[in-house]
Amino acid sequence: MPAEFQTRDPLGQAEGLRSALDEHCGVMLTDSSGRILSVNEALCTVTRYAREELVGRDPRILNSGFHAKEHIRELWNTLASRRTWQGDLKNRAKDGTFFWARTTIVPVPDDPGTGVNYLALYTVFSDPYLAEEKAAYLAAIVDSSGDAIVGKNLQGIVSSWNHGAERIFGYTAAEMIGQSILKLIPEDRRSEEDRILAKIAQGGTVEHFDTIRLHKNGSPVTVSVSVSAIKDSSGRIIGAAKVARDISERKRWESTIRSLNLTLERRVAERTAQLEAANQELEAFSYSVSHDLRAPLRAIDGFTQAVCEDYGPLLPSDGKRYLDTIRFSAQRMGDLIDDLLAFARLSRQEIKAKEVDMAAIVRECLDELGAPWPGRGVEVEIADLPRVQGDAAMVKQVWSNLLSNAVKYSRGREPARIEVGCAPRGAATEFFVRDNGTGFDMRYYDKLFGVFQRLHRPEDFEGTGVGLAIVKRIVARHGGSVRAESVQGHGATFYFTL
Amino acid sequence: MNPSKAVEILLVEDNPQDLELAVRALRKAHLANNIQVARDGEEALDYIFAQGGFAGREISESPKVVLLDLKLPKIDGLTVLERIKGDPRTQTIPVVVMTSSKEHRDVAEAYNLGANSYIVKPVNFDNFIESVGKIGMYWLLLNESPHPGR
Numbered sequence: 182m183p184a185e186f187q188t189r190d191p192l193g194q195a196e197g198l199r200s201a202l203d204e205h206c207g208v209m210l211t212d213s214s215g216r217i218l219s220v221n222e223a224l225c226t227v228t229r230y231a232r233e234e235l236v237g238r239d240p241r242i243l244n245s246g247f248h249a250k251e252h253i254r255e256l257w258n259t260l261a262s263r264r265t266w267q268g269d270l271k272n273r274a275k276d277g278t279f280f281w282a283r284t285t286i287v288p289v290p291d292d293p294g295t296g297v298n299y300l301a302l303y304t305v306f307s308d309p310y311l312a313e314e315k316a317a318y319l320a321a322i323v324d325s326s327g328d329a330i331v332g333k334n335l336q337g338i339v340s341s342w343n344h345g346a347e348r349i350f351g352y353t354a355a356e357m358i359g360q361s362i363l364k365l366i367p368e369d370r371r372s373e374e375d376r377i378l379a380k381i382a383q384g385g386t387v388e389h390f391d392t393i394r395l396h397k398n399g400s401p402v403t404v405s406v407s408v409s410a411i412k413d414s415s416g417r418i419i420g421a422a423k424v425a426r427d428i429s430e431r432k433r434w435e436s437t438i439r440s441l442n443l444t445l446e447r448r449v450a451e452r453t454a455q456l457e458a459a460n461q462e463l464e465a466f467s468y469s470v471s472h473d474l475r476a477p478l479r480a481i482d483g484f485t486q487a488v489c490e491d492y493g494p495l496l497p498s499d500g501k502r503y504l505d506t507i508r509f510s511a512q513r514m515g516d517l518i519d520d521l522l523a524f525a526r527l528s529r530q531e532i533k534a535k536e537v538d539m540a541a542i543v544r545e546c547l548d549e550l551g552a553p554w555p556g557r558g559v560e561v562e563i564a565d566l567p568r569v570q571g572d573a574a575m576v577k578q579v580w581s582n583l584l585s586n587a588v589k590y591s592r593g594r595e596p597a598r599i600e601v602g603c604a605p606r607g608a609a610t611e612f613f614v615r616d617n618g619t620g621f622d623m624r625y626y627d628k629l630f631g632v633f634q635r636l637h638r639p640e641d642f643e644g645t646g647v648g649l650a651i652v653k654r655i656v657a658r659h660g661g662s663v664r665a666e667s668v669q670g671h672g673a674t675f676y677f678t679l
Numbered sequence: 680m681n682p683s684k685a686v687e688i689l690l691v692e693d694n695p696q697d698l699e700l701a702v703r704a705l706r707k708a709h710l711a712n713n714i715q716v717a718r719d720g721e722e723a724l725d726y727i728f729a730q731g732g733f734a735g736r737e738i739s740e741s742p743k744v745v746l747l748d749l750k751l752p753k754i755d756g757l758t759v760l761e762r763i764k765g766d767p768r769t770q771t772i773p774v775v776v777m778t779s780s781k782e783h784r785d786v787a788e789a790y791n792l793g794a795n796s797y798i799v800k801p802v803n804f805d806n807f808i809e810s811v812g813k814i815g816m817y818w819l820l821l822n823e824s825p826h827p828g829r
Contacts, residue, residue, distance in 0.1 A: 472750055475779045475800075480696035483801035487703060 207282070207303035210289075213296050215239050227282070227305050229275040240301070245279050247271040256286070260299060263288045272303075281308050329404075329425040332411060335382055337362045337374060340420060349404070349427045351397030362423075365394045367401070381410050381421045391428065403429040460529060467522055474518060482511040513645075517633075520647035524632060527654045532572045534659075539566035539580075539612065542573070543601055546581045550588055558595050559588070564602035567610055571679050575655045582648040583614040583675050589642055590673065591618030598672075609661070609678040616674075620667035629665060652677065687713040689742040691723040691759065692777070693751050701746065701777075701802040708804055715742065720754025723747070724762055727769055738768055744816050745774045746802070747794075749785050757788060764793035773814045777802060 202208060207224030211217050220235050228235070228243060235242070248271065259266040266286045271279055282303035291298045323330050329346035333339050339362055342354040350357075350365055357364070366374055370392060377387050387408040393401045404425040411420040485507045493501060543563055553559060569576070584599070591597035600615040621629065621636045628634040630653040635646040652675075656663045659679040667673035688710060692698040698716065705711045717723035725731035727745075729738045745763065749756035756776065763769045776789045776797040786797055798810040811817045 472779050476694055476697065479700070479779070479801045483696070483700040483803075486801075486803070487700070 202302075205304070207305070209235075209240060209301045209303070211240050211299045211301070212291065213298065215241075218298065224303060227274070227280060227303065228272070229278075234275070243272040243274075245271040245273040247279070260286060260288055263297065269306075269309075270303075271308075279308070281306050327426075329423070329427075331357075331362070331423045331425070332420055333362050333423065334420040335378055335418070337378060346425070349396075349402060349425065350394065356397075367393055367395055377406075377408055378421065381408055382418060384410065384418065386410070394425070402427055403432045463525070463529065467525060470518060471522055475515065478511050478515055478518075482508050482515075485511070517645050517647075520645045520651075521632075524647055524651055524654065527575075527651060527658065530575075532575065532658060534570050534572055536568050537571045537573050537576050538568050539576075539603075542577050542580055543584070546577060546584050549581070550585050554588070557592075557597065559591070559597045559599065561599045562601070564600075566601070566603055566612065569610065569679050571659055572655075575658070576679070579652050579655050579677060580614075582652050583677075586648060586675070587614050587616035587618065587673075589618075589644070590620070590637075591616045592642075594618060606676075606678060611676050611678045613674050613676045615672065617672040620669045620671055620673045621665075622669050623667060626665070630663065649675075687743045689715045689717060689723065689726060689745045691717045691720070691745065691751065691756070692748045693718050694748070697748070697777075697800055697802075700800075704802045704804045704807050708807060719752040720756065720759045723751075723759050724754060727763060727772070728766075741769060741772050743773070744811065744814075745772055746777055746798075747774055748777045749789065750779075757785065757792060760789060760792045760794055773816055775810050775814070 203221050203223055205223075207227050208221040209217060209224055210219045217235050217238050217240055220232055225232055225235070230242075252268070256266050256268065265288070266284075268284060269281060270284045271281050273279055282305050284301060284303055286299050286301045288297050289300050290296075323341075323343045324345075326343060326345045327348070329349045330341075330343045331339060331346050332341035339357045339360055342352070342357045346357070347353055352364075362374060363371060373392060377390075380387060387406065390406045390408075392404060392406060394404050396402050405428045406423060406425045408421050408423045410418045411422050413419050485504050489496075489501065489504050489508075496504070540563065543566065547561060552561065584601075587599045588597070591599065594617055598615075598617045601613070602615075603610050603612045605611070619637070619642075625636050628636065630649045631646075632650040633646040634650070635644060637644075653663050656677045656679065661678040663675070663677040665673060665675045688705065690698070690701055690705075692701060698718075702711060702714065702716075705714060715726060717726055722732070723745075726733045726736070727738075727741065729736040747756050747759060751759070760774055760776070763772060763774060770793070773795040774793070776786070776794045777800055778786055778789075778797055779800050789797065795814045796810045798806050808817065
């Protein structure tokens with residue numbers, strides 16, 4: 182109990198009354214010159230000042246600066262005429278925060294009884310402006326929402342209707358408030374609303390329920406609805422707040438995407454079928470070429486051979502040479518057909534990628550090409566080669582073609598030199614085969630990797646002109662690249678990555 | 680039964696030029712005496728299983744080797760091969776498949792079905808000798824077999 186009140190009890194009341202007052206509100210006693218004489222504990226608590234910080238000071242220490250001068254002047258005028266002043270004051274606490282207090286200031290006789298003191302009672306209440314601001318703020322959020330936010334009671338009667346609801350359903354707030362929400366619900370979906378309200382009444386919520394509602398003009402609106410309970414201060418469920426999002430657009434996009442997907446799938450299926458048909462045709466074509474086209478060729482070769490064998494002694498030397506030429510040509514056409522089929526097959530053949538030992542493959546190829554070519558001086562130098570990912574059979578075909586070219590086009594060199602190696606090129610490893618043979622004319626480089634393209638005369642170097650085309654096709658199918666360089670007469674180098 | 684009359688080679692070939700060249704090669708190898716020719720798959724099966732036009736023949740008197748073209752009218756070569764190799768009475772008869780190209784995809788299929796060897800057309804003497812040598816038939820064909828038909 183503050184000592185001040187025992188000596189200067191302004192109300193002159195009993196102990197109990199003082200204690201009730203202390204519980205109820207802040208109390209401040211000031212003299213007529215505007216000095217604080219005493220304060221109670223409750224006032225210290227609400228102002229966050231210690232008693233010593235207040236006593237002896239001007240009560241304007243609590244001035245928030247919020248009120249108009251007229252308001253304050255009216256206060257002083259009232260007190261000067263010895264009347265009680267009552268009003269709401271916004272005060273500033275020590276920590277700079279503000280608090281509102283319903284304030285009653287009563288002029289009381291001072292201790293000697295000659296002058297006047299003022300007894301002020303502060304009953305704190307929550308900031309009315311803050312509450313208003315908050316409400317306005319929330320209302321603005323609700324109103325600015327593109328979603329429909331609707332309040333309704335448990336009978337489904339609309340109590341609030343925001344701009345979003347107006348936009349989505351076409352009704353104004355005036356048209357809907359007080360009306361049943363059933364206005365928005367298509368006949369065949371009326372039971373939905375009963376179920377939703379029943380669920381809310383039991384304390385449940387509804388989240389993202391996709392359904393159809395009616396616009397004022399009668400057209401259907403696809404909405405995603407979430408509903409939760411509105412409770413009064415005692416926690417009793419008195420209604421439901423519904424948030425509805427117009428998802429007509431989204432649904433339209435979804436159905437567009439679905440139909441596009443279906444179209445795409447159908448097209449892929451069609452193209453796949455076309456491709457398969459084309460492949461089958463190609464297969465049948467290849468079969469026909471290899472089988473039917475060969476039959477007459479076989480007859481040409483076979484019967485020419487028969488003539489040579491059975492009637493050779495009867496023929497003049499020119500006749501014999503002509504027949505040899507016929508046979509050579511027939512066999513060459515057989516070779517061309519073989520190579521062309523091998524080349525065509527490359528496009529259809531599936532790549533079975535696994536780790537491939539390049540060094541082993543190079544040695545194998547050289548063996549198969551007849552290394553070390555007794556009677557010819559051929560020096561072969563093979564650097565360390567890494568393992569790579571690729572189709573073993575196809576990669577071997579690449580090496581085999583490049584190495585056989587190197588052997589073929591270095592014919593006549595003593596010694597012929599063939600160098601096999603690799604070097605990094607970008608992120609990949611580039612392999613190469615280098616020879617000191619006849620090389621090729623870089624002016625015709627663009628023909629080098631073409632099918633049936635030859636840069637040498639057949640009487641100088643035999644071949645069908647398919648080998649490098651096969652190399653290029655295999656390398657391309659592995660996602661790699663191929664290139665070559667040469668100085669005519671001094672050799673060539675062929676590079677490839679996989 | 681007269682051993683010299685026993686069929687040693689059943690040559691199944693529809694193309695007349697190929698047939699003539701094959702017969703010529705066999706003749707050069709002195710193997711042309713006991714050749715039976717079938718011009719399509721059906722005729723080949725009739726002969727081997729002693730049916731149709733060959734009813735009354737003994738199945739057990741099988742040829743020593745069958746030279747089989749794969750592309751045949753009526754019943755194709757692979758089917759003929761399958762039937763020969765699928766029947767316990769005939770599965771031991773060596774079958775040499777004649778193909779138009781060694782790269783032919785049918786070669787793999789033919790081996791799967793039990794073909795003993797293959798030769799690439801045109802069938803020339805060397806080609807044929809090598810193939811027959813592979814299946815160990817050469818001397819049996821070249822010299823009169825002491826037990827014809829088996």
